[in-house]
Structures are given as structure tokens and as C-alpha cells.
Amino acid sequence: MRMDGNTIFITGGSEGIGRGMAEAFHQLGNQVLIAGRREAALKAVCEANPGMRYYVLDVADPMQIVAVAKKAIADFPKLNCVIANAGVQRLYSFAGEQAPDDFLIAEEININLTGLIRTTTAFLPHLRTQERATVVHLSSGLAFVPLAACAVYCATKAAIHSFTLSLRHQYRNTSVKFVELIPPRVDTTLGGGSGNSPFSMTVPDFGAAAMNGFAGGADEVPVGHAKNLFAAGAGESAKPAFAGMNPA
Numbered sequence: 409m410r411m412d413g414n415t416i417f418i419t420g421g422s423e424g425i426g427r428g429m430a431e432a433f434h435q436l437g438n439q440v441l442i443a444g445r446r447e448a449a450l451k452a453v454c455e456a457n458p459g460m461r462y463y464v465l466d467v468a469d470p471m472q473i474v475a476v477a478k479k480a481i482a483d484f485p486k487l488n489c490v491i492a493n494a495g496v497q498r499l500y501s502f503a504g505e506q507a508p509d510d511f512l513i514a515e516e517i518n519i520n521l522t523g524l525i526r527t528t529t530a531f532l533p534h535l536r537t538q539e540r541a542t543v544v545h546l547s548s549g550l551a552f553v554p555l556a557a558c559a560v561y562c563a564t565k566a567a568i569h570s571f572t573l574s575l576r577h578q579y580r581n582t583s584v585k586f587v588e589l590i591p592p593r594v595d596t597t598l599g600g601g602s603g604n605s606p607f608s609m610t611v612p613d614f615g616a617a618a619m620n621g622f623a624g625g626a627d628e629v630p631v632g633h634a635k636n637l638f639a640a641g642a643g644e645s646a647k648p649a650f651a652g653m654n655p656a
């Protein structure tokens with residue numbers, strides 16, 4: 409992907425990985441638009457990065473996605489890149505006396521998977537009109553080898569991998585490129601984490617590796633330990649089977 413001169417819309421740009429990528433792209437001379445639920449957090453990121461713009465958006469709400477996509481495209485007709493990054497991670501036991509909360513499960517799927525699909529769908533008609541466009545989907549190393557404690561999260565990430573493969577194939581003869589960014593454990597507050605685990609990659613280190621991956625033009629960008637999980641769970645071995653089922 410070209411690394412400058414883009415107009416990039418990033419969901420979940422107010423903190424963590426999304427903020428890291430927003431700031432890295434901003435510094436490279438891209439027009440960056442960030443979105444999320446908490447206006448104060450979005451505003452603080454924009455104040456720290458003059459020129460960045462924000463949109464308040466809950467990706468669990470389909471009407472908001474359509475309205476915000478329309479507004480962002482009207483405000484920035486050159487918008488040519490969408491990074492669907494917003495996500496949550498919850499821990500549940502399905503083996504305990506009490507069943508996990510159905511509302512929380514549905515909400516997690518709605519944010520991580522349905523929200524990503526709807527965000528992509530809302531921007532695609534516009535992206536198709538651009539000379540060069542990129543859609544980045546955030547999955548996880550846990551898409552390929554699940555961590556049982558966060559079973560629903562891992563299932564949403566496996567589904568994002570599958571969805572991205574299919575859209576890349578459907579768009580193979582167009583100007584729209586689909587990239588799957590596959591993080592390892594990164595020091596953020598995802599899932600109520602402390603943000604400073606000794607086993608995690610830091611946000612700046614992750615951001616630098618992700619930017620290298622984008623610049624290199626790969627369709628799939630596994631980072632750090634996620635490379636091992638990607639190779640173990642799918643990786644290259646799945647490609648001949650996919651090509652066999654989906655002729656060019």
C-alpha cells in the first residue's frame with residue numbers, strides 16, 4: 409500500500425492499536441479520520457495531532473455506521489482507506505453452572521464481526537470509485553489458534569479471517585485491496601488488560617511492524633508471535649485449497 413497521501417478512516421482510533429496506527433499514518437502525511445464511542449477520548453487524540461478529525465460512532469449500531477460513512481465521505485471525497493479496528497474482548501466460561509450472559513455475547517459479536525462487516529459494506533461503493541483503495545481488517549493470532557477463555561472473541565476473529573479471504577477474492581480484479589492485519593498480544597487495555605504485560609508487544613513496536621507490513625504490500629500481515637499462530641492454524645497451507653475452491 410502507498411504510505412502517504414491517503415485519506416484513512418480508522419474505527420477504534422481513540423486508544424491502543426487504532427490510535428497507534430492513526431498517529432503513525434498522520435506522521436507520514438495522510439489525512440486521518442478516527443472513530444469511536446467516547447467523544448472526549450477522540451477529541452484528545454485530535455488535539456494531540458493537529459489536522460486529524462474524528463467521528464463519534466458505535467459500530468454496534470448499523471444506522472450510525474451508514475450515517476457516519478456518508479458524512480465522512482461527504483467531508484472527505486478522497487477517502488480511500490478504511491481500517492476496521494474497533495473491537496472488544498470478553499472472557500466467559502461455557503462450562504460453569506451459570507450460562508454466559510447472552511446480551512454480552514451478542515454485543516461482542518456485533519462489535520467485532522457484524523460491525524466490521526457493516527463498516528466495510530458502508531464504505532465499499534465509495535472505495536470502488538477511487539483509483540487506489542485499501543480496506544484493512546483487524547483479526548488476531550487467536551483467529552488461527554484460539555485461547556479457550558475468550559471463545560467468542562476468537563470465533564469472531566476466525567470469522568474475520570474468512571470474510572476477508574472472500575472479499576479479497578470478490579474484489580480481485582478491482583482497485584480495492586483487502587489487507588488482514590494479525591496482531592499478537594499487544595500492550596493495550598483490551599479485555600480489561602493492564603496495558604503493561606511483560607508478554608506483550610508495545611503499541612509503538614507493533615505499529616512500526618504493521619506499517620512495514622503495509623508498505624511491503626502483503627495481503628496478510630501477521631506480526632510478532634502471531635506469525636507462529638498464523639502458520640500453525642492456516643497460513644500458507646490453506647491457500648492451495650482456497651484457490652481450488654475459488655478459481656481466478
Ligand SMILES: NC(=O)c1ccc[n+]([C@@H]2O[C@H](COP(=O)([O-])OP(=O)(O)OC[C@H]3O[C@@H](n4cnc5c(N)ncnc54)[C@H](OP(=O)(O)O)[C@@H]3O)[C@@H](O)[C@H]2O)c1
Binds near residue numbers: 424468495496
Ligand atoms: N491488544 C491485543 O493484544 C490485540 C491482539 C490481537 C488483536 N487485537 C485487535 O486489535 C483491535 C484493537 O484492539 P486494542 O488492543 O487497541 O483495544 P483497545 O485498546 O481496547 O481499543 C479498542 C478501541 O475500539 C473502540 N471501540 C470499542 N467498541 C467500539 C464500538 N462499539 N464502536 C466503536 N468503537 C469501539 C474503542 O473506543 P471506544 O471505547 O471509545 O468506543 C477503542 O478506541 C481489536 O480489533 C482487537 O481485537 C488486539
